[in-house]
Amino acid sequence: MTVALWVLIIGVLLIAMVLSGTLLKRLPLSTAMLYLAGGFALGPAGWAVLTPHPLNHAALLERVAEAAVLISLFSAGLKLGLPLSNRHWLLPLRLAFVSMTLTVSFIAAIAVVGLGLPIGGAILLGAILAPTDPVLAAAVQVESSGDRDRLRFSLTGEGGFNDGAAFPFVMLGLGLLGLHDLGAWGWRWLAVDVLWATAGGLLIGTAMGALIGRLVVYLRARHQESVGLDEFLALGLIALAYGFAVLAHTYGFLAVFAAGLALQRVREQSRRIVAPGAKAAGPQPDAPADERRAAQAIQADHTSAYMMVAVRGFNEQLERIGELAVVLVVGAMLPFTHLPARALVFLALLFLAIRPASVWLGLLGAPVSRDQRLMIAWFGIRGIGSVYYLMYAVHQGLPLSLAEPITAITLAVVVVSILFHGITVRPMMHLYRRRKARQGA
Numbered sequence: 134m135t136v137a138l139w140v141l142i143i144g145v146l147l148i149a150m151v152l153s154g155t156l157l158k159r160l161p162l163s164t165a166m167l168y169l170a171g172g173f174a175l176g177p178a179g180w181a182v183l184t185p186h187p188l189n190h191a192a193l194l195e196r197v198a199e200a201a202v203l204i205s206l207f208s209a210g211l212k213l214g215l216p217l218s219n220r221h222w223l224l225p226l227r228l229a230f231v232s233m234t235l236t237v238s239f240i241a242a243i244a245v246v247g248l249g250l251p252i253g254g255a256i257l258l259g260a261i262l263a264p265t266d267p268v269l270a271a272a273v274q275v276e277s278s279g280d281r282d283r284l285r286f287s288l289t290g291e292g293g294f295n296d297g298a299a300f301p302f303v304m305l306g307l308g309l310l311g312l313h314d315l316g317a318w319g320w321r322w323l324a325v326d327v328l329w330a331t332a333g334g335l336l337i338g339t340a341m342g343a344l345i346g347r348l349v350v351y352l353r354a355r356h357q358e359s360v361g362l363d364e365f366l367a368l369g370l371i372a373l374a375y376g377f378a379v380l381a382h383t384y385g386f387l388a389v390f391a392a393g394l395a396l397q398r399v400r401e402q403s404r405r406i407v408a409p410g411a412k413a414a415g416p417q418p419d420a421p422a423d424e425r426r427a428a429q430a431i432q433a434d435h436t437s438a439y440m441m442v443a444v445r446g447f448n449e450q451l452e453r454i455g456e457l458a459v460v461l462v463v464g465a466m467l468p469f470t471h472l473p474a475r476a477l478v479f480l481a482l483l484f485l486a487i488r489p490a491s492v493w494l495g496l497l498g499a500p501v502s503r504d505q506r507l508m509i510a511w512f513g514i515r516g517i518g519s520v521y522y523l524m525y526a527v528h529q530g531l532p533l534s535l536a537e538p539i540t541a542i543t544l545a546v547v548v549v550s551i552l553f554h555g556i557t558v559r560p561m562m563h564l565y566r567r568r569k570a571r572q573g574a
Contacts, residue, residue, distance in 0.1 A: 142182065146171065146457065163555035164453075165269050165460050165516075169548065172464020183465040187540050188527060194462060195524035201455030201517050202296055203389050205268040207371050208448045209293035210342075210393020211441065214278025215286065217398075224283060224499060225290025228509070232495030233295045236263040237302050239487045243479060248542075254535045257306025261523050261543055262483065264299045266516030267292030268456045269551065272558045273512050278397060278441075284505045284565065288512055293393075296518040297334060297386030301327045303522055312529050330383045337381060338388030341374040342395025350399060363443035367451075370396065397441065459517045463547055470541035479542065480549055488513040504568060508561065515550040519543055 153167060175183040185194060215221055240259035244250045250258065267274070267289065274289040275282070304326045308315035315322040349366065371389055378388035489510040496506060523543045527536050 138182070142175070146461075150453070150457065158559075161556045161559055163269075163272070163551070163558065165456060165551045166555045168457050168460035169464040169551055172461035173467060174464075175461065176465030176468055178468040183461070185462050185465055186469050187466045187524070187544070188469075188533070188536055191524045191527035195521060195528050197462065198459050198517055198521035198524055201268065201452075201459045202386060202521050203371055203375060204448060204451045204455050205266075205517065206293055206296055206386055206390040207367065207393040208445070208452050209267040209274070209289055210390045210395075211397055211445045211448065212275045212278060212280075212289055213286070213293070213394060214397050215281065220500075221281065221283060221286050222290070224287040224496070224501065225294060227495045227499065228287060228291040228492065229294030229298050232291075232491040233263045233298060234302075235491040235494055236487055237299075239491065240483065243482060243487075247475065247479060248473075248538070250535065250538070251310070253306050253309030253311075254539065255306075256302060256309065257526055257531075257535075258539050258542065260299050260302035260306055261519050261526065261539065262515060262546055263302070264295045264515075264518040264522070265292045265512075266514045266518050266550075267296065268452060269460075269516040269554070270512065270514045271452075273508075273514075273562060282569075283501050284508050287501075287505075287509055292514075293390045294387075297384045297388075297390060298331065299518070299522065300330065300384050300386070303526065307526065307529055307531075310531070310535070312531070325382065331387060333381055333383035334378045334385065334387035335391045337378045337383060338374045338391025339395045341370060341377065341388070342392035343399065345370050345373070346396040346399030364447040367444045367448045396444070456517070459520055460551070463520060463544060466544060467548065470537075470544055472541045472545050473538060476538070476542050476545065480545060483546060484513075484549070484553070504565060508565060511561070512554060512558070514554050515546050519547055 149167070149171075150164065153164070172183065173179060177184055187194065237256065237259035240262055241252070241255040244255035244258050245252060248255075265288070270288055270292055273285060274292075275285045280286060301322070304313050305315070305319075305322055307313040308319075308322060316324075345366070370392055374388040374392035375385040378385040492506065492510040492513070496509070501509070520543070523540060527540070531539070
C-alpha cells in the first residue's frame with residue numbers, strides 16, 4: 134500500500150470526524166461505532182489495507198493502545214476538580230477497587246467453570262475485562278471540573294483509577310501462568326506489584342503534577358515567563374510522570390492520572406502561589422490576538438485557569454485521535470478471531486449480571502439514588518484499556534492456547550460495549566437529566 138493511499142485514507146477519516154460530529158449528537162450513535170465499522174471495512178474482511186494480526190503485531194498494538202490510555206487518563210484527571218476532601222470521591226474509589234476486585238473474581242470463576250480456562254488464564258481474563266474505559270465513556274463523564282453529579286463523577290473517577298488498578302491482577306494472572314515472578318507465597322506480588330507499584334505511582338504522579346503546575350503558574354504570574362506552548366506542557370507532564378513511574382517500578386497509568394488530578398488542584402491553590410496583588414499589565418485594546426491571549430495568561434487571577442483550559446482542550450483533541458486509531462484497529466482485527474459459542478453466554482453474564490452485581494455490592498450503603506445505581510451498573514464501558522492489557526499479556530508470551538480464546542473474548546466484549554453502550558448512552562442520559570430535573574423541582 135502506497136504512502137499516498139494511506140494519507141488519503143487518514144484524510145478521509147479525519148474529515149469524516151468533523152462532518153459527522155453534529156449529526157451523531159442527534160442520533161443514537163457514537164463516533165466509536167463509525168470507527169469500528171470503518172476499521173472492519175479497511176481490514177481483511179473488506180479492502181484489506183489494514184491487517185493488524187493481534188498475535189503477530191502485539192508489541193506495536195500494545196504501544197498504540199498504551200499511548201491512547203495515557204492521554205485519556207490524564208484527561209480524566211484534569212476533569213475531576215472537586216476538592217479531595219469531598220465525600221464524592223468515595224464513590225469512584227469503591228467502584229475502582231472494591232467493585233473491580235469483585236468483577237475480576239466473578240469473571241475468573243465463570244471462566245474456570247464455563248470456559249475451561251486455567252486459574253491463571255481466568256484471572257488474567259478478569260483483569261483484562263474489569264477496567265472501564267475513560268475514552269469511550271465521554272458522554273457519561275463530568276461536564277465541568279466542578280460537576281457534582283454523582284453518576285458522572287463516579288464513572289469518570291472509576292475509569293481513571295481502575296485502568297491502573299487492574300495491573301496487579303494482570304501480574305497475578307501472568308505469574309500463575311509462569312510468565313511473571315510472584316515470589317515465594319506471593320510475597321513479591323503483594324509487596325511490589327500491589328503495595329509499592331500502586332502507592333508509588335500515585336505519589337510520583339501527584340508530585341510531578343503539583344511541581345510542574347506550580348512552577349508554570351509561578352513563572353507566568355511573577356515573572357511573565359514560560360507563556361504559551363501549553364500543548365507541550367500536557368505532553369511533557371504525561372511523559373515525565375509515566376517515565377519516572379516506570380523507572381521506579383510503579384504503575385505509569387496511575388501516575389499519569391494522578392498528575393492530571395494534581396495539575397487540576399493547582400488551579401485551586403494558585404492564589405497562594407502568586408504574590409499578593411500581583412497583576413501584569415493588560416494588553417493594549419488594538420494589540421494582536423496572540424498578544425492579548427499572552428497577557429491574559431500571565432494575569433495573577435487567570436494564570437492557572439488559562440493554563441487548564443489550554444491543556445485540557447489540547448488533551449481532549451489527542452484523546453479523540455487516540456480513540457480513532459485504536460477502535461479502527463479493533464475493527465480490523467475482528468476477522469482474525471473466532472469466538473467460541475459458549476462465550477456468548479459469558480458476554481451476556483458480564484454485562485447483565487457480573488457488572489450489576491459488582492456495582493451493587495461495591496456501593497452498599499452509598500448515597501446514590503436508584504437511577505444513579507442502575508446507570509452506573511449499565512455503563513461499565515469496556516474499550517481501549519482492555520485492548521492494552523490484552524496486547525500486554527500477549528507480548529509477555531501468553532501461550533497460543535490461551536491467547537486465541539482470550540483475544541476473541543476481549544475483542545467481542547469491546548465490540549458489544551461499543552455497540553450497545555453507544556446506542557443507549559444518549560437516550561438514557563437524556564432520560565436521566567429529565568428525571569433528575571423533575572425530582573429537583
